[in-house]
Amino acid sequence: MKQIYKATGIxxxxxxxxxxxKIQKIHGVTYAQIDFIAERLTIEATDDALIKVxxxxxxxxxxxxxxxxx
Numbered sequence: 138m139k140q141i142y143k144a145t146g147i148x149x150x151x152x153x154x155x156x157x158x159k160i161q162k163i164h165g166v167t168y169a170q171i172d173f174i175a176e177r178l179t180i181e182a183t184d185d186a187l188i189k190v191x192x193x194x195x196x197x198x199x200x201x202x203x204x205x206x207x
Contacts, residue, residue, distance in 0.1 A: 140187075141207040144171060144178040146200055156197050163189050178203060 147153050153173035160169040160178075165186030170179045182190060194201040 139168070139179065139181050140205060142178040142180070142203040143206050144176050144194070145202050145204075146198070147171070147173060147176070148198060149173070152198065156194070156201065159193055159197075160190050163193070166190065177206075 147156065150173045153171045157169055157171040160166060160171075160180070163182070163186050165183035166180065168179070168181040169190075171177070172179070180187070180190065191203060194203055
């Protein structure tokens with residue numbers, strides 16, 4: 138199921154690309170895209186994978202916060 142999150146705390150477009158690559162490598166993630174300008178993460182993943190995604194985001198740089206918007 139596709140979900141969209143507000144992703145705040147990403148410093149630059151390069152950081153967004155790095156984080157997106159890390160998320161895409163998680164087992165159970167079938168689609169992940171970060172729109173740096175809109176501060177959005179669009180993702181399709183299992184519930185277990187989403188837990189790992191949230192952990193990676195919290196530990197990325199100074200911490201990226203995710204808030205589900207759709």
